[in-house]
Amino acid sequence: MSTDLRGAADQERITRLRATLSAEFETQTARLTELTADTGDPGEAHTRAALIAATRQSLAQIGDALRRLAEGGYGTCERCAAPIPAERLEVLPHARFCVPCQQKQG
Template sequence: MPSEMLRPASHHRWTLAHEMHQRLEHERTSRLAQLAALKESAPTGTDTQLAVQMNAIRRVLAEIEAAQSRLTSDTYGTCQACDRPIPAERLEILPYARCCVGCQERTG
């Protein structure tokens, strides 16, 4: 097969990967800003609700980092449980999703 025929699909894949990288980076930047705002507004001492919020944001940041790694390793968009493609609609809503909805419901 001539390389000219491979370019459009390859270019399309690169464009999607680039777009998803940008979306993930936007998600990361947003979460870092949320975390910074929480730290800034934190009263002296410990606040359980604040700690819970900060831990939730840190977990999402870890999920975003893992999604960026999957993007680099070309496994992004594949369900880690059933190995099927994660629907584009789900990735639009949750760009760092590890699993399809069915597997996520089963694993919690």
């Protein structure tokens, strides 16, 4: 594959990932809005708090991934600076670490 074609394929993959991350960000934002609406049911308070925390964490991870895309650092392990395999990014688009570093991270 020529460098131009590889570059075009990489750009297409990044464009797809950005669209996926943006759509997921919108979904999670809507979910957070829904979760923070007070239903008045005190029995749901603990579950609702856990869901809100998980949704906020997801939004932060997606926001960080979008920032890395904008800054050009997306797809590079934050620990060892090795490229994160495309397959991993397709499964976990907000991945910050390669698998070996993630395992060390715990």
